[in-house]
Amino acid sequence: MNSDRLTATDNASALARDGRFLDVLRQRIAVPTESQNADRLPDLYRYLADQIAPALQALDFECRIIDNPVEGGGPFLIAHRIEDPSLPTVLGYGHGDVVRGIPEQWREGLDPWTVTVEGERWYGRGAADNKGQHAIWIAALETTLKSRGKLGFNAKFVIETSEEIGSVGLDVLLETEAEALSCDVLLASDGPRLVRDKVDIKLGNRGAFAFDLRVKLREGSRHSGHWGGVLEDPGLILAHALASITTPRGRILVEDWLPKSVPPKVTAALKGINVDPSDPTLIMPDDWGEAGLSRAEKMYGWTSFIVLAYVTGAPEKPINGVQPDASASCQIRYTADVDETQFIPALRTHLDAHGFQQVEIVDLSKNRFPAWRTDPDNPWVDRVMTSVEKTIGYAPTLMPNSSGGLPSEIFARHLGCPVIWIPHSYGGCKQHGPDEHLLQPIVEQGLAIMTGLFWDIGADATGAQT
Template sequence: MQRDAIISRASDYAKEGGLAADLSRLVAYRSISQSEGKPEDLMAYLTDEMQPRLADMGFQTEISDNPRAGGAPLLLATRHEGDDLPTVLIYGHGDVCNGEAHRWREGLDPFLLKQEGDRLYGRGTADNKIQHLINIKALDLLIKTTGRLGFNAKIILEMAEETGSFGLREFFEAKRNALQADVLIASDGPRLAADTPTMFMGSRGGMSFDLVVNLREGDHHSGNFGGLLADPVIILSHAIATIVDRRGQIQIPEWRPTSLTPEIRAALKDLPPRRHDADWGEADLSPSERVFGWNSMAVLAISAGNIAAPQNAISGSARATCQLRFVVGTDMDDILPALRRHLDAHGFSMVEVRPGRGEAFKATRFSPDHPWVKFVEQSVAASSGKAPHVLPNLAGSLPNDAFTDILGLPTVWIPHSHAECGQHGPNEHALLSIAEEGMRIMTALFLDIADKATNLKRGS
């Protein structure tokens, strides 16, 4: 009866406005880690909001400077209830992308929460403030109701995920002992389908880079010099066309992964399809295989001249910012060298390759057969009444390698967002219906961990 009452309280927290009220305060922090941001706003999110909240829950908290110069702070919170109990590590990031208020539709402000039906609009609603709020509040309900968790918990909050988790790995190396745990259970990214819980155990890697063609200083009259001076935009366009074909299929052999095994294909076989263009991506792969089992390149931005007021001139230079999302089975260290070799072989030695400004994410996968994964899957299925979609990896990128490679942890991610949430763009929003179900799922999961704590500690 107490279990049902706690889960009911978790549901009411979302249904009766408590979650929206708490989220409204979080969204109001302009905790931007990109170009629009200010360091004091990143720190304020931790000192003014998260540290007091976690201290009230009985956690010992410590805010640390980033080990890399210019990096954002990190918060580590610990609640230890017994040496014989398992320790769950929980992760979240309080930083957000640039607000870009001018791109949001009329009536919306990226840092002012607004509810419209099931939708909660604001920067960070989906990525990632609502997600770690749900998990922390689920812990809080257990503590407030029963006086204990029934397991040990550690929470790491970073403020630089949107810039590649700058300094996180160095922090983990320095704090390895303090971060020791039995499992990572965290939330980020979207569900595969809005009405069904999703679990994933890794993520695609991500690496950004610039392609630059710089031929001369200044622009030159297109009449006087057309046909005489090489056009850097045309050169850059043809260079990109050698990297991917007209349907986006990768043409660099080293960028085509070797890890789409029969086992991975079987795991992806019965997933519902994502929104996709039928004539885009690797032709002989299913939509799920394209996004979860293969690599993709995107041109994020391209620049030459003034698109708002074009002049009759040949540009002196052109630049494209590109990104490769890649799965396990791609040699991360050879991505840019392979690109350089490819461009040279196709006669584009004049195209410069520059590494991106943000940190690159490593591709990771963790076995879906691990006991912790199976335990979480059974709990989610029982509390939601639905078999969750279990993915070998997320299509997006996360700092999962910090947990698997440095801390040696099994990693289980349970997202509380959906694919059409608008993260990283205008009109970002969360769905209250997913948040309510997320509150029930996470509260039930933590209750299950407490109930089976002895066996889980022994099994780990």
């Protein structure tokens, strides 16, 4: 490895050991950017204006903060540093918003808005999702610039503050700002690694499709003693409707929700993959879900159906009454091998065929990430894989997509660029729940990986020694 490149990656790794990266993370975690809480809108602006813009301006980026074009969405920051229009352009992405802090659920001694260090764990809401990860991106860019005096490529960055509510407004922003964000490749970090101690690279994401099911039969409840067993119970009707969607062991029975075929390259990539949840409390029975598939194939190459919430009556204060209505919030996760436009029609046909005409389907189209997969044969994939291997000394795992939702398709559709994700977290990070944390060893490695990648992109573009 070239000594200058090695020095740069070593300098980047040192940021995670000497406290400098931790100091930055403390400042960013302290801003409570809960996008699910409308009262936090000023904090979303403050995060971009006080945290991200100054960090990028110090690297000679020009920055703009843009109001969300969709009501209820948080602001965006767009930044760019153009060294030479003839050089390749790399676009970075991150989201500054977080899910609710739920401080009452965190372990004693921990607070979502204060970084607490316990051994290799750095606790705080957004540490893993996504403040820590886009902080790695910026720090690696800074280290490359300081080490070389230039990047050797053009860099752009967009950060949104509504990812946790479905990336509200991002589609519109990319349509209106497509020229400003034009690039050769999107390189970003979000989500967990497949295995804690093994680097992986993901080429997209499974889609997230949300809908509600509702049964409303009357106004108000009726005395259960007088009317129970005579009046239809919406809770029971909806429960049976939900049960018809899968087998008792979770295998989906709505055929048009499932892939008709899976590309051989995807099957090959998932073969032999070991899913490590890094959490001994998570039990994954082999007989749950689609029969004959491995855990990796179920998570990364197939469709899943989840009931997020189910309500009839008032669970906190039940009364002796036949309830008037029931509702369930549902979600489908799916790959690029499935046609999402068939989800609602197929479900309607399925429910009607099983006698559930009373069940209403509410399409929640705003809360959706379409599925996307970058072609594994795209030259940028090989460039990234080669660079990362040079840094870590072994070939990273190439994953066709992540299991969770990301805005890959939105970027690919508007910008026409390959989308590549390099996650710097792990399955046990507890993102979206209490005690979210980032691991110091993964931060240290992530800083070296991204610095090496930026170094190699610049070297390839300018013909410098690598």
